[in-house]
Amino acid sequence: MTRISLLFLTVVMFLQPMTVVAAIDAYSFPDEAMRKRYNSLIDELRCPQCLNTNLAGSDSMISKDLRREVHRLVLEGKSDEEVRDFMQQRYGDFILYNPQVKGSTYVLWFGPVVLFLVAVAVLFRLVNRRSDATSNKALSDDDQDRLNRLLSK
Amino acid sequence: MSSLNKSLLIPLIVFILLVITLGVGFSLKDPHILPSELIDRPFPEFEAAELHDTDRTLTREDLKGEVSLVNVWATWCPNCVLEHPELLRISKEEGVPLYGVNYNDEVNKAQAWLRRYENPFVFNIVDDNGKLGIDLGVYGAPETFILDSEGVIQYKHVGPVSRNVFDTEMKPVIEQLKANKLAAQTAGVDLK
Numbered sequence: 001m002t003r004i005s006l007l008f009l010t011v012v013m014f015l016q017p018m019t020v021v022a023a024i025d026a027y028s029f030p031d032e033a034m035r036k037r038y039n040s041l042i043d044e045l046r047c048p049q050c051l052n053t054n055l056a057g058s059d060s061m062i063s064k065d066l067r068r069e070v071h072r073l074v075l076e077g078k079s080d081e082e083v084r085d086f087m088q089q090r091y092g093d094f095i096l097y098n099p100q101v102k103g104s105t106y107v108l109w110f111g112p113v114v115l116f117l118v119a120v121a122v123l124f125r126l127v128n129r130r131s132d133a134t135s136n137k138a139l140s141d142d143d144q145d146r147l148n149r150l151l152s153k
Numbered sequence: 154m155s156s157l158n159k160s161l162l163i164p165l166i167v168f169i170l171l172v173i174t175l176g177v178g179f180s181l182k183d184p185h186i187l188p189s190e191l192i193d194r195p196f197p198e199f200e201a202a203e204l205h206d207t208d209r210t211l212t213r214e215d216l217k218g219e220v221s222l223v224n225v226w227a228t229w230c231p232n233c234v235l236e237h238p239e240l241l242r243i244s245k246e247e248g249v250p251l252y253g254v255n256y257n258d259e260v261n262k263a264q265a266w267l268r269r270y271e272n273p274f275v276f277n278i279v280d281d282n283g284k285l286g287i288d289l290g291v292y293g294a295p296e297t298f299i300l301d302s303e304g305v306i307q308y309k310h311v312g313p314v315s316r317n318v319f320d321t322e323m324k325p326v327i328e329q330l331k332a333n334k335l336a337a338q339t340a341g342v343d344l345k
Contacts, residue, residue: 048290048292049292049293061257061283062283062291062292062293065257065282065283065286065287066287069287088190089190090190090191090287090288090289090290091190091290091292092189092190092290
């Protein structure tokens with residue numbers, strides 16, 4: 001397999017939404033748009049009991065109840081924002097896989113960017129230092145002779 | 154040479170910082186315990202039947218008047234059996250009314266369960282579809298709330314209540330609330 005297609009495959013793999021759907025509730029919706037909204041909401045809300053599963057992927061009782069609530073709220077004509085608020089008022093930021101940008105979540109949102117910048121700065125320094133080092137003579141004269149002998153064998 | 158030594162120290166320092174961060178992060182609190190959004194908010198409105206007297210309708214007005222405990226329990230919850238002796242003791246010895254929320258359960262089973270283990274509750278709110286549980290932000294049982302005499306949630310404990318939890322965490326809150334209530338009452342009397 002060529003390197004390009006391998007790279008392509010890797011990228012495609014990461015683009016897949018990493019979701020597992022365990023829910024098989026038979027909820028009916030008057031139209032397809034509501035079903036889509038319901039599905040995307042249970043996809044982005046987190047099961048409060050299980051640490052790393054969304055509502056869609058959890059079979060726990062609380063997730064079942066919360067899916068029922070999401071269904072009810074969607075049918076009542078609540079907007080996505082209102083459903084998120086409903087959940088957040090009861091279960092806190094934990095339930096949102098996409099937490100709001102506010103004081104207590106600054107580290108969460110901007111920490112990775114800061115870390116990335118630090119990493120880039122460190123990388124630049126290392127590269128600079130290395131290029132300084134390689135501009136000097138890397139091998140002593142004796143070693144260079146020995147290398148030449150070995151290579152000419 | 155000394156600059157080389159210094160740069161060798163960097164990974165060590167980073168490693169130590171990582172160990173400290175992770176150590177604190179993992180040991181400080183159980184990640185299963187979420188902060189309750191409901192502290193300082195009134196107990197959610199509800200209208201539900203009483204477990205033993207299903208014709209009776211309970212509302213949040215029934216929870217007002219005294220500093221009280223509200224325990225969310227269910228027959229399917231093993232930790233509820235575990236904490237039950239402590240609830241019985243509290244109901245007998247602590248002089249604070251204990252109300253139950255029978256969460257996501259069946260009335261028959263719940264009645265039988267209370268016959269078997271004895272009933273510490275003044276009354277039980279039937280929450281057979283888990284609606285009140287959701288409004289309370291309950292994500293497992295048991296959970297125990299402390300309400301002030303106005304029915305405002307002041308404290309929440311997730312998991313079984315042990316003697317230790319009650320004495321060290323809940324009792325001080327209850328006593329503080331009772332003192333506040335008393336102070337408010339005497340202030341009211343003085344005004345008259």
